[in-house]
Amino acid sequence: MEKMFPQARPLTGDEFLALDGTGERIELFDGNLHLSPNPGVRHQHATGQVAGALDDKAERTGLIVLTRVSVRLRDDRIPTADLVITSDTFLDGPVLEARTVCLVGEILSPASRAVDTILKKHYYAEAGIPWYLVADPDGPTLHCFELAGKAYKEHLTAKPGEVLELVEPVAVELDPRDLLPRGR
Template sequence: MADLDDLPDDGMRYELVDGQLLVTPAPLPVHQRVVVQLTVRLEANCPEEFEVFVAPFDFRPASGRSLQPDVLVCRCEDVGPKGVELRPLLLAVEVLSSSTRMTDLLLKRAIYEEAGVGSYWLIDPDQEALTVLELEGGRYVERAVVKGDDAFDAQLPFSVRVVPGELVRRVSR
């Protein structure tokens, strides 16, 4: 884990899963747009006892595991000097891309589920789609799949409205 902390700040994302280093290239503009737009919406509705972070920000659910969700929500009290360690997140969000799709859909889903992350959202910019998974009895249950201009009114981790198309498309001001 100490070696992970010593890696260069070179625009790449470095994550560790059971001794395997996952290296992801810098995200595309549409990916960044989704992250920014979602973060703005989450921040506007976030209760003061929670915090919203964006990658790179470490979530270390267990020894030998360090992940960096694109966006996450956690309790303020769970934030340590290196991120969130050994405490479940309230929400982890991954924006799918060709280089991360399988990791996000399979590997990270399983790790977040095992770690007790309350909600896991997957956003597919190509399909303008949001898939919402919520932990129930230790397993993720699909709560919603919304596309385009349809809205999802989240209750977990707090009340917020998300419209996938608005996250993907640049809205003129």
């Protein structure tokens, strides 16, 4: 651990990126490391379902869907988003820049609920990402937020029996029941 954290001060973005290869889900919030458990199987299934539904539609408009990607919001803020829709075609770097992200999405889990719905929501809005999609497999529900000034306002919500119909940044219908494994 001493090699990983040689100093007792906030990290820069470059120092954070040098930690690559730890095998953990590590994010940088205001120069401080945030370590959380890797997503469970249910979380991964929901991420795959949402990303899959978005992928074909995004590709047709020249956009790319990525999962579990680091997004630089500013030098000392680099969270890992569950999914993004980006216009960035330079995919060789360690992170995406926030200015290239059209939509960021998070899948809620017990370990991530507060961070995703409060902290990341605020940070993504402050970075100017136009759309924020939150999927809650426990509902199952989907919430889409649109940037209004410096904060997100709820744009659309869908619960079981309803469909979330996005128009921006891609036109797609998302069914909250798809967040669950078949037969549940």
